[in-house]
Amino acid sequence: MLPTRRLLYTTLALSGGTRALKPPTTRVRTMSALATTNTVANKDGAYVRHAAKHRTDAVEAEAGRYHLHVALACPWAAGALSMLYLKGLEDAISLSVVHPTWQRTRPDDPEDQHCGWVYRAPGDAPLSNPLGHGSYDCDDALIPDPTGAASIRDVYAKAGDASGPFTTPALFDKKTGKLVSNESMDILKLLNSAFDKVAKHPERTFYPGDLAGDLQTLNDELVYPNVNNGVYRCGFAKSQKAYDAAVAGLFEALEDLDKRLASQRFLGGDKFSWLDLRLYHTLVRFDPVYVVYFKTNVKRIADYPNLVNFVRDVYQSVEPVRRATNIKHIKMHYYTSHPALNTYGIIPASMGPDLEAEHGRGAADGVYFTH
Ligand SMILES: N[C@@H](CCC(=O)N[C@@H](CS)C(=O)NCC(=O)O)C(=O)O
Numbered sequence: 111m112l113p114t115r116r117l118l119y120t121t122l123a124l125s126g127g128t129r130a131l132k133p134p135t136t137r138v139r140t141m142s143a144l145a146t147t148n149t150v151a152n153k154d155g156a157y158v159r160h161a162a163k164h165r166t167d168a169v170e171a172e173a174g175r176y177h178l179h180v181a182l183a184c185p186w187a188a189g190a191l192s193m194l195y196l197k198g199l200e201d202a203i204s205l206s207v208v209h210p211t212w213q214r215t216r217p218d219d220p221e222d223q224h225c226g227w228v229y230r231a232p233g234d235a236p237l238s239n240p241l242g243h244g245s246y247d248c249d250d251a252l253i254p255d256p257t258g259a260a261s262i263r264d265v266y267a268k269a270g271d272a273s274g275p276f277t278t279p280a281l282f283d284k285k286t287g288k289l290v291s292n293e294s295m296d297i298l299k300l301l302n303s304a305f306d307k308v309a310k311h312p313e314r315t316f317y318p319g320d321l322a323g324d325l326q327t328l329n330d331e332l333v334y335p336n337v338n339n340g341v342y343r344c345g346f347a348k349s350q351k352a353y354d355a356a357v358a359g360l361f362e363a364l365e366d367l368d369k370r371l372a373s374q375r376f377l378g379g380d381k382f383s384w385l386d387l388r389l390y391h392t393l394v395r396f397d398p399v400y401v402v403y404f405k406t407n408v409k410r411i412a413d414y415p416n417l418v419n420f421v422r423d424v425y426q427s428v429e430p431v432r433r434a435t436n437i438k439h440i441k442m443h444y445y446t447s448h449p450a451l452n453t454y455g456i457i458p459a460s461m462g463p464d465l466e467a468e469h470g471r472g473a474a475d476g477v478y479f480t481h
Contacts, residue, residue, distance in 0.1 A: 146226060147275050148346045148448065155349025156356070157342055160275050162293035169283075169290060169300055171307040173202040176290065178297075179265055179280040181227055182251060182436040183210045183443030185338065185391040186294035187279035192387055193301040195430030198310025203301075207253040208262060208278065210443035211237045211246045211455075215263040215276075225447070226276050227262040229254045239446045244455035246442055265289075298384055303481075316384045318479045325378055325385045333377075333385060336363035338392050345404025345451075353405065361408045364417065371416040375423070375472050382428055382477045390424045390431060393417055398437055398462035399444045403451065412463045422469035427477050437461050 150158045169176065178194060180187045194203060208227040216222035225240045234248040259265045263276040269289045281290040281297050291297050299317065306312035318325075336359040343356035367389070370377065376386045392400075393411050400406045411417050425432050446455040 146224075147277055148342070151346070151348040151352070154352055155347055156352035157346040157348075159339060159342065160277075162277070162291070162296075163271065164280075164289040164292045165296055166291050167296060167299065169304050171305045172285075173308040174204070175283060175285050176202075177204045177206065177256070177282045177284055179206055179208070179255070179262060179278050179282065181208045181210065181278040181443065182434070182439040184278050185388075185395060186277075188434045188436075189387050189391050190279040190281075190294050190297045190301065192391070192428075192431045192434040193298050193316065193384075195433050196311065196316065196428070197301055197305065197314060199301060199305055199308070201310075202305060202308040204256065205253060206255045207251055209237060209246075209248060209252060210439045210446070211239060211244075212443075212447035213237060213261075214240060215261045224263065224274075226274075227278060229260060239449055239455035241449045241453060241455075243449075243453065244446055246446055246455075249438070251436055251439060298387070302384070306481075313480045314478045315481045316382070316387065316479065318378060318381070318383060321378045321383065325383055328377060329385055329388065332363050332366065333389055336360055337367070338388055341392060341396070341400045341404050341406055344406050345400065357406060357408065360406060364409070364411075364414060368414040368416045371420050376420075376477075380472070380476075381479045382424070383479065386420075386424060387431065390421060393421045394425070394435055394437075394462070394465070395440050395444075396462070398441050398460055402458055403444050410463075418463050419469040419471055421463070422465055422467055423471040425465040426469065427472065427474040429474075435465075 147160055148157070150160065152158050178190060180191050182188060194200065194205070206229065209230040212225040213228045215224050215226050215228065230237065230248045230252055231254045232248055232250045232252050236245040236247045238244050255265065259268065262278060262280065263274065265280065265282065266274060266276045266289065269282065269287060271289065277292050279294050279297050280292045283290050291300070302316050340356055340360040340363065344353055344360060347353035347356055374380070376382050377389065378385065396406065396411045401410055411421060425435060441457050445452050445457045
């Protein structure tokens with residue numbers, strides 16, 4: 111049987127349609143050749159995340175050599191940025207922050223429809239969504255790329271990767287001109303210990319050795335597949351069946367995590383680890399964005415007493431993580447960057463739970479493991 115769209119065009123052509131009614135084959139081909147992370151689904155309509163192409167577990171701990179490209183909206187990048195702040199690496203690793211609203215990255219080429227992260231400076235003219243709707247300002251959180259790159263795609267292209275996906279976080283080596291890693295799990299680990307010679311907080315670790323196996327297992331079996339990536343599997347599902355499976359897994363995992371966090375302050379006990387960081391950055395986006403945008407509406411995080419207070423506790427007790435949390439960028443990105451999901455780029459009102467409210471889980475001091 112013919113696919114629906116092809117059938118529609120064929121029917122119009124048979125009924126006296128003109129050349130203008132031909133399927134837009136060139137445009138479709140161009141878009142699929144340069145995939146974004148959310149355009150890929152398997153034959154059952156389930157969202158499939160691209161594996162990161164640039165990986166490493168080794169760097170030279172040289173101050174001033176590396177640069178981190180970040181989207182504050184992106185949970186993976188905000189995690190990496192949190193780690194950079196937690197370790198006190200602001201003076202050793204330079205940083206740039208993209209505009210939250212995806213744009214055409216080759217606006218002068220009508221054949222090239224790729225949309226992705228672009229750089230703008232605070233005070234530049236506001237941007238519209240990729241269809242031209244809305245007006246999204248350039249605020250003080252933006253940090254343009256120091257080399258003048260216009261987009262993350264340009265950064266990758268300069269480093270020899272012209273095909274993407276052009277994702278954040280991306281750790282770039284200024285000395286070799288190469289992308290060191292665009293996998294947040296690698297970047298977290300590298301920032302945690304590989305730069306200790308140039309870090310202000312070499313004594314802090316977020317990978318406690320005695321809990322390594324337990325945290326990794328909890329991540330691999332529950333937190334990453336069902337929660338961190340689970341919200342994306344809900345939001346970018348292309349079939350009801352795929353969505354149903356993702357949303358069931360997500361809420362089973364949230365029930366489980368809420369129970370765990372009833373008897374312990376953090377996932378590894380009374381101190382804050384990398385896995386708490388990963389969980390936090392999904393949960394803090396959940397009510398302001400995912401409940402609406404990714405249809406994760408069985409419950410809100412505000413309905414889980416331990417999860418909502420865990421988020422508040424991290425926000426209030428772990429100041430570097432709070433510094434990497436920007437709810438305005440988070441909302442602006444998701445609601446304005448995918449015209450197929452939100453044509454007019456309207457940003458809903460709620461900012462999510464009050465992150466400053468009392469959480470009753472513990473004091474701000476003593477939350478860090480030490481090496
Ligand atoms: N495996 C990557 C995934 C990163 C990722 O998916 N980033 C998204 C933003 S949340 C992105 O930059 N997407 C741009 C695109 O797909 O073009 C990681 O965890 O670092």
